[in-house]
Amino acid sequence: xxxxxxxxxxxxxxxxxxxxxxxxxxxxxxxxxxxxxxxxxxxxxxxxxxxxxxxxxxxxx
Numbered sequence: 579x580x581x582x583x584x585x586x587x588x589x590x591x592x593x594x595x596x597x598x599x600x601x602x603x604x605x606x607x608x609x610x611x612x613x614x615x616x617x618x619x620x621x622x623x624x625x626x627x628x629x630x631x632x633x634x635x636x637x638x639x
Contacts, residue, residue, distance in 0.1 A: 589629035601630045
């Protein structure tokens with residue numbers, strides 16, 4: 579399980595690499611780990627996804 583700093587670092591790097599698609603990428607990785615029965619890894623990727631959502635800020639329409 580990643581600590582808070584690891585989650586933030588991973589989220590930042592994923593966002594830099596994938597831009598607006600980073601949140602989707604993190605969700606896909608969480609789903610893949612869940613399918614493999616790797617619950618802790620899936621939870622980490624969900625935390626990364628949430629961190630990316632916070633970085634992006636609120637959706638404006």
